[in-house]
Structures are given as C-alpha cells and as structure tokens.
Amino acid sequence: MKRFESADLRNVVLIGHHGAGKTSLGEAFLFASKSVPKLGAVDDATSNLDFDPEEQKRHMTISTTLGHCEWKKKKLNFLDTPGETNFFAETQSCLHVADGAVAVVSGTDGVEVGLERAWSRADEMKMPRAIFINKLDREHSSFDDTLADIKENLDAKAIPVQMPWGKEAGLKGIVDLISLKTYVYKNDKSGDFTLQDVPGELRDAVVSARNRLVEAVAESDDHLIEVYLETGELSEEELKKGLADAISEAKLFPVMCGSATQMLGIAPLMDIIADELPSPKCGTPVSGNDEHGAPIERIRSETEPFSALVFKTLVDPFVGKLTLCRVYSGTVTPDFHYYNPSRRVRERSAGLFSLNGKKQDPLEGAAAGDLIALAKLKDTHTGDTLCDEKHPIVYTLPALPPPVIAFALHAKTKGDEDKVATALARLVEEDPSLHLGRDEQTKEILLSGLGSIQLEATVDKLRRRYNVEVELLPPKIAYKETIKGRVQNVEGKHKKQSGGRGQFGVCYLHLEPLPRGSGFEFVDAVVGGSVPRQFIPAVEKGIRDRMARGVIAGYPVEDVRVTLVDGKYHDVDSDQRSFEFAGSKGFQAAFRAAKPVLLEPVAEIEVTCPAENMGDVIGDINSRRGRVTGMDNRGKNAVVKAHAPMSRLLRYAADLRSMTSGRGSFTLSPSHNEEVPPDEAAKITAVYKHEEEE
Numbered sequence: 001m002k003r004f005e006s007a008d009l010r011n012v013v014l015i016g017h018h019g020a021g022k023t024s025l026g027e028a029f030l031f032a033s034k035s036v037p038k039l040g041a042v043d044d045a046t047s048n049l050d051f052d053p054e055e056q057k058r059h060m061t062i063s064t065t066l067g068h069c070e071w072k073k074k075k076l077n078f079l080d081t082p083g084e085t086n087f088f089a090e091t092q093s094c095l096h097v098a099d100g101a102v103a104v105v106s107g108t109d110g111v112e113v114g115l116e117r118a119w120s121r122a123d124e125m126k127m128p129r130a131i132f133i134n135k136l137d138r139e140h141s142s143f144d145d146t147l148a149d150i151k152e153n154l155d156a157k158a159i160p161v162q163m164p165w166g167k168e169a170g171l172k173g174i175v176d177l178i179s180l181k182t183y184v185y186k187n188d189k190s191g192d193f194t195l196q197d198v199p200g201e202l203r204d205a206v207v208s209a210r211n212r213l214v215e216a217v218a219e220s221d222d223h224l225i226e227v228y229l230e231t232g233e234l235s236e237e238e239l240k241k242g243l244a245d246a247i248s249e250a251k252l253f254p255v256m257c258g259s260a261t262q263m264l265g266i267a268p269l270m271d272i273i274a275d276e277l278p279s280p281k282c283g284t285p286v287s288g289n290d291e292h293g294a295p296i297e298r299i300r301s302e303t304e305p306f307s308a309l310v311f312k313t314l315v316d317p318f319v320g321k322l323t324l325c326r327v328y329s330g331t332v333t334p335d336f337h338y339y340n341p342s343r344r345v346r347e348r349s350a351g352l353f354s355l356n357g358k359k360q361d362p363l364e365g366a367a368a369g370d371l372i373a374l375a376k377l378k379d380t381h382t383g384d385t386l387c388d389e390k391h392p393i394v395y396t397l398p399a400l401p402p403p404v405i406a407f408a409l410h411a412k413t414k415g416d417e418d419k420v421a422t423a424l425a426r427l428v429e430e431d432p433s434l435h436l437g438r439d440e441q442t443k444e445i446l447l448s449g450l451g452s453i454q455l456e457a458t459v460d461k462l463r464r465r466y467n468v469e470v471e472l473l474p475p476k477i478a479y480k481e482t483i484k485g486r487v488q489n490v491e492g493k494h495k496k497q498s499g500g501r502g503q504f505g506v507c508y509l510h511l512e513p514l515p516r517g518s519g520f521e522f523v524d525a526v527v528g529g530s531v532p533r534q535f536i537p538a539v540e541k542g543i544r545d546r547m548a549r550g551v552i553a554g555y556p557v558e559d560v561r562v563t564l565v566d567g568k569y570h571d572v573d574s575d576q577r578s579f580e581f582a583g584s585k586g587f588q589a590a591f592r593a594a595k596p597v598l599l600e601p602v603a604e605i606e607v608t609c610p611a612e613n614m615g616d617v618i619g620d621i622n623s624r625r626g627r628v629t630g631m632d633n634r635g636k637n638a639v640v641k642a643h644a645p646m647s648r649l650l651r652y653a654a655d656l657r658s659m660t661s662g663r664g665s666f667t668l669s670p671s672h673n674e675e676v677p678p679d680e681a682a683k684i685t686a687v688y689k690h691e692e693e694e
Contacts, residue, residue: 016104017114018083024260033069083114086451089433097326100277107141110149191263280369305391306330339389403448423466485595492586505578506568531567542583609664614638624648
C-alpha cells in the first residue's frame with residue numbers, strides 16, 4: 001500500500017456499548033470502500049475485524065482491531081474497540097491515539113453505559129466526534145427517541161445533519177439536511193443509492209430540522225451569527241464550512257443515521273469523516289520527555305524526526321508479535337532502525353503494515369499521523385516509544401484503570417505451573433490491564449482485572465492458544481491472628497524420653513499486644529543462665545515458626561511482643577530442637593490465654609454511580625459490614641467513599657453492575673486490618689478445627 005501524506009490521513013476510534021454495532025460499522029466501511037469483496041458479519045462469524053474465536057463465540061469485541069480503507073483519496077484508519085466495560089482500558093488507549101471518534105448508538109437501545117464512559121473520556125480530551133444512530137431498520141427502533149436520549153445523556157450539542165426516511169423494516173433512505181437531497185437505497189445490502197428530492201411527507205419536518213441545524217452552526221461562530229441575524233439564513237457553503245469548523249473544535253457533534261448491516265447511510269458517514277473530522281496535522285505539538293525525564297514537545301510533522309507510541313500489542317503463538325503504533329512525527333520505511341528509549345534498546349522490524357483485522361497489507365512507508373503495525377519486535381511493549389536514536393523522546397499512555405476483581409489461578413494438570421506462568425506473561429503483554437501477582441501469605445497466583453468477563457476470556461485464551469487448562473477460584477482471604485490481652489509466665493515445656501538420649505526444654509514467656517502494623521518483637525530477658533545462650537535463638541525460631549502457621553485458625557500472627565523470662569534445661573537431653581518445640585508450645589499456650597482475635601483485610605473503596613442509585617449503593621455497603629467515610633457529587637454522578645472487608649467484596653464488581661444497570665464503577669485499594677466480629681470469627685475458627693481433625 002502506498003504512503004499517504006499526513007493531511008490525507010483520518011484516524012477515528014469507534015466507541016459505543018457492546019451490541020451497538022461498532023464492528024458491523026467497521027465492516028461496512030471496508031465493503032463500501034471495496035477493501036473487501038463481501039460484507040462481513042458478526043452474527044455468522046464472517047467478520048474481518050472480530051476474527052478471534054473468543055470474539056466469535058461471544059459475539060462481542062474483546063480486543064481492539066485496527067482497520068483501514070481509502071475514501072475520497074484519503075486513508076481512513078479506524079479502531080474498533082470493545083464496548084463491554086470489562087475491556088474499557090482498550091478503549092481508553094485508543095482514544096489517546098485517535099484524532100476523532102464515531103459514537104455508535106443503537107436505535108433500539110439508546111445510550112448505554114459503555115458509550116457513556118467512552119464519551120466522558122473523549123469530553124475530557126475535547127475530541128471531535130460524529131454520532132451514528134444505527135439499527136434503524138430493526139423493530140422498535142426510533143430515531144427521535146434515540147436523539148432525545150443522546151441529548152439528555154451525552155451532549156445537548158448533538159445536532160442532526162440527517163433524518164431517516166421510513167422506519168423499522170420500512171426504512172428506505174436518508175435525508176441530508178445540508179444538501180436537502182435524499183439517499184434512496186436498494187434493498188440488497190450493496191450500499192448503492194440514488195439521489196432524490198425530499199419526499200413530500202417529510203418536507204415540514206426536514207425544514208424544521210434544517211432550521212435548527214442552521215441556528216446551531218450560526219451560534220458556534222461570531223461571524224456566522226451576524227450573517228444569520230442579518231439575513232435569517234446561511235448559504236450551503238457557509239453552512240458546510242461553519243459545520244466543519246464547529247466539528248473540529250468539538251463545539252457541535254453531527255448526528256447521522258442508518259443501518260450498518262444493511263449498508264444504509266454508510267457513504268455519507270464516511271464523507272463526514274473524510275471531509276469534516278481533522279487530519280493529524282491539525283493537532284497541537286505532542287508532549288513527551290527526554291531520556292532524563294525533562295519535558296519536551298514534538299511537532300506533528302513529516303519533517304520532524306521520527307517518533308511513535310505503541311498503543312497495542314498482539315501476540316499469536318503461530319504468527320508472532322505485532323506491535324501497533326501511532327506515528328506522531330517524521331516518516332518511516334520498512335527498513336528503518338528503531339530506538340526504544342523506554343528500554344534503551346535498538347529494534348528491527350520484520351515488516352511494516354496496515355491492518356484489516358488479521359490481514360496485513362505491506363506499506364511502502366508511513367508518515368506522521370498514520371497508525372501502523374510492526375512485526376516481531378523483541379523488546380518493545382505497549383506504552384513504549386519508538387523513535388530516531390539521534391532525537392530521543394518518550395511518550396506515555398494514560399494510566400490504566402486499576403483492577404477491581406481478582407481470582408486465584410490453579411492449573412488443572414499438576415506440573416503445568418511453569419506453562420501457565422509463561423502463557424499468562426504473553427497475555428498480560430497483550431492486555432496490560434491484566435495483573436498477575438502472587439499472595440505471599442496464601443501462596444496463590446492471583447489474576448486481577450476489570451471484570452469477570454475479562455478474566456474468563458483470558459482463561460479461554462490460555463486453553464485455546466497455549467493448551468493450558470486452569471480454573472478460576474475465589475482467592476483466599478489473608479486473615480491475620482493477634483491478641484488483645486496480656487499474659488505472664490506461661491510455660492512452654494517439651495519433654496521426650498524414648499530410651500537413650502531424650503529431649504528436654506522449658507521456657508517461660510510473657511506475651512502482650514503491639515499497635516497495629518508493628519509486626520513481631522522478641523525480647524530476651526533471661527538472667528542467671530536458666531536458658532543457655534545458645535538455645536535462646538532456638539526459642540525465637542520455634543515462636544516464629546508457630547506464628548507463621550497460626551494458632552486459632554491457621555493464619556499468621558502479627559503485632560505481638562514475646563518476652564523470654566526464664567526456663568530450664570538438662571545438661572544431656574537439651575538441644576536446639578528441644579527449645580524450638582518449647583518455644584512453639586509456650587507461644588501457643590500464651591496466645592490462647594491472651595484473648596486471641598482474628599484480623600481481616602479492609603479495603604478502601606470509591607464508588608461512582610448515577611445519583612439515583614446512591615441510596616442503594618450505601619445500603620449495600622452497609623450490608624457488607626462496610627463503613628461509609630464520605631459522599632460527593634461529580635457531574636450527574638454521586639461518589640461514595642467507604643471502607644469494607646475484602647471478604648465481602650469478592651463479587652462486588654458483578655453486584656454493582658447489577659445494582660446500577662452497568663453504570664456504576666469503582667476503585668479498590670488495600671487499607672488496613674480490622675478485628676473480625678466474634679460471630680464471623682467463630683465460623684472461621686470452626687472450619688479450621690474441622691480441617692485439623694480430619
């Protein structure tokens with residue numbers, strides 16, 4: 001494929017909720033531009049973009065796909081992003097590297113949470129956007145109802161530039177409010193149309209809608225509002241230019257309509273993208289840092305030194321690794337020598353490509369603004385920068401959302417642990433919003449992410465790609481044991497005689513609590529040699545070993561001070577092992593007498609939800625033994641801050657989703673340990689005793 005100049009590039013990200021039709025719209029772009037010979041479809045698994053078996057099985061986009069086509073002598077790069085909130089990190093990264101967005105709204109379902117989150121992020125970036133009301137051929141679809149929903153829940157600056165002719169199965173065409181022409185489509189999914197005048201039954205509605213469009217465009221520009229107030233009208237040329245300026249400055253968001261699967265309204269939407277959404281040259285200089293961390297800027301120009309940001313990594317066990325980049329400056333050819341200042345390594349690529357799903361189209365070269373794929377880079381990962389070694393710069397992706405759910409991973413086949421770790425490392429490289437860790441207390445491997453669907457899809461990939469079978473289990477809660485009371489002179493005695501040399505050791509211990517987080521303190525207060533000096537470390541070792549295994553429920557002990565005050569020994573039978581046992585037994589006896597309690601990990605949680613759900617959220621937190629610590633408002637949303645036990649938050653992501661119809665989100669971080677209520681502690685210790693007896 002030829003190299004396109006920066007001015008002839010358009011980079012858009014398709015945003016919307018799961019099921020709104022983003023992938024179908026991308027397929028329509030490919031078919032309309034004759035990039036593919038047949039219209040791909042999600043439902044029959046012929047999609048060029050959702051090619052992964054997991055996506056085909058679930059009928060949903062799981063991983064961002066890059067597509068491209070040529071339209072009106074411009075190269076349109078589009079990023080088909082997941083709409084499921086479990087994969088929002090992918091959408092966030094794509095918004096960062098695009099120059100505009102197309103928001104896809106289902107004409108049957110209206111605005112949903114996946115779009116709300118992406119739109120809010122685009123708002124923060126002041127990103128130019130167009131809106132496409134999709135599925136208007138479906139039963140119960142409504143252009144007017146969906147438009148009202150858009151204005152209420154997204155932005156009042158959304159202004160129709162089109163109207164549908166017909167509804168549901170009777171959808172015939174699309175009326176353009178600028179040219180006052182009607183696109184009348186053949187009923188054959190070809191996308192072919194003829195242009196006609198506005199149908200008589202729509203004239204009044206079209207005139208009214210066009211007047212609203214003219215007013216909105218006029219109000220977006222000081223000069224145009226003067227013209228409009230003087231003449232009461234704008235010429236078609238003034239309207240087009242004013243609309244283009246308003247779109248590029250994110251002052252207005254044009255609303256278009258049609259059906260992606262029926263190829264209705266696709267060509268006019270692609271015209272808007274090519275003609276009205278900005279090229280990469282329109283952006284301000286991009287900010288970065290030099291290798292020492294000092295801030296620098298790079299102009300988005302082909303004449304600047306080459307630089308690019310890696311926003312996505314695709315790893316396939318058979319094809320190898322593909323690295324997706326946004327070129328910010330300069331130009332690049334297939335034989336370019338890359339420098340990665342993030343890791344201070346040099347890289348060579350096995351190829352330079354544009355992608356349509358998994359199809360790779362070789363590129364002659366790429367200019368500033370293009371979205372490209374590089375093959376088989378060894379040491380470069382998502383978030384890294386590639387640049388000219390003589391002019392280093394480091395860019396960064398926005399911080400990923402923190403994980404909100406964790407499961408323990410267990411290999412189904414004994415001995416597969418190493419294979420699991422290797423395969424997971426590759427999947428984490430592909431999706432950095434996944435976190436792989438190990439709980440040092442429970443010894444479990446923990447896989448964390450943004451939702452259960454994401455983690456289940458990861459397990460499916462492990463099985464299919466790497467032939468590794470694992471199961472997801474709720475993680476063990478890292479309880480701790482401690483005491484509330486003090487005891488003195490508790491005896492720990494170990495005596496064993498079985499013929500020949502025996503074992504003998506006696507120690508006397510004081511035990512007292514320490515403040516939370518203090519750990520363990522051992523004090524040697526022995527005088528007069530009642531415990532020989534060489535055996536005192538053995539007493540401490542026996543105590544530490546017992547503390548690691550717990551006393552009342554099998555969990556580690558913390559925040560205690562043990563003082564060794566006295567003891568007894570035998571010249572022949574005493575040894576290191578004897579005093580280890582004595583220390584362990586003495587500690588157990590003292591611990592049981594010192595009002596032992598269980599501590600549980602408590603998390604700090606911040607929930608963002610629609611204001612109308614705040615009461616439900618607070619009530620639910622209280623039911624989880626949580627404690628609300630603060631409340632606030634953030635736009636249309638309420639923010640609730642609280643502390644709650646980790647044991648009651650294992651399923652919180654799914655429960656909050658259900659409680660708020662998917663519109664709630666939360667962050668969670670470890671806070672501190674608190675005492676477990678007696679009734680809960682009794683249940684936990686009873687389980688431990690039962691397991692010990694068995």
